[in-house]
Amino acid sequence: MRKGIARGIAAGLVGIGISALVGAAPASATERGEPSCELERICMWEDTEFDGTRYINAAAQASDQCHEIDWWNGDNEISAVYNHSRSLRVTLYANDGCTGPTYVVAADLPISNLNSFGFDNEAESFKIHR
Ligand SMILES: [Ca+2]
Ligand SMILES: [Ca+2]
Ligand SMILES: [Ca+2]
Numbered sequence: 001m002r003k004g005i006a007r008g009i010a011a012g013l014v015g016i017g018i019s020a021l022v023g024a025a026p027a028s029a030t031e032r033g034e035p036s037c038e039l040e041r042i043c044m045w046e047d048t049e050f051d052g053t054r055y056i057n058a059a060a061q062a063s064d065q066c067h068e069i070d071w072w073n074g075d076n077e078i079s080a081v082y083n084h085s086r087s088l089r090v091t092l093y094a095n096d097g098c099t100g101p102t103y104v105v106a107a108d109l110p111i112s113n114l115n116s117f118g119f120d121n122e123a124e125s126f127k128i129h130r
Contacts, residue, residue, distance in 0.1 A: 035110050037082040042090055042128060044069070045080040048113040048120075052079075060085035062130050066098035069124050078123040082110040088130060092123040100124075 035050035037043035040060045046052030055074035058067060060083075069075055075096070083090045083105040094100035103119040105111060114120045 035080070035082045035112075037084045037110075039084055040086070041084050042126075043082045043084065044074065044078045044123070044126075046074070046077050048079045048115070050080045050082065050110070050112060056081075056126075058128070060088050060128055062088050062128055064129075065127070066093075067126050067128070068096065069126065075124045076121050079114055079120050080110075080112050081105055081114065081123075083107060084110075085128070088128050091127045091129065092119060093125045093127075094119070094122045096124045098125045098127055 035043065035045075036054065037050075037057070042056060042058045042060055043050075043054055044056035045054050053073075055077065056067075056069060069078065078092070081090070081092070085107050087107050089107055090105040091098075092103045092105065094102070101122070103114070103117055103123075111117070114122070
């Protein structure tokens with residue numbers, strides 16, 4: 001679902017600002033400090049650099065279950081994700097009900113800015129799997 005075009009534009013401008021500050025060197029999570037997400041948890045944040053509200057903090061357990069990201073609590077808001085599972089992958093879906101375009105986050109991988117992968121403020125649901 002779409003909400004707040006103005007907010008989306010604002011988020012885009014923030015992203016551009018951060019990119020300009022960082023310059024050519026891609027920012028890794030460790031450069032900005034460890035994201036707050038315990039081992040074997042999947043965490044997602046409202047803002048880049050693991051900032052803003054942490055909307056998702058889910059146990060890393062493989063299943064066919066579709067995990068919904070709730071409407072006012074994260075749909076089309078997620079900008080950073082940390083898959084802190086040692087072995088499981090996370091597939092982000094652009095739409096509700098695990099439908100639409102996807103982006104797969106490899107095991108044990110923090111992503112400080114989903115804009116780098118064209119998936120900023122897109123995710124609305126996800127699956128945790130092998
Ligand atoms: Ca966001
Ligand atoms: Ca979406
Ligand atoms: Ca959703």
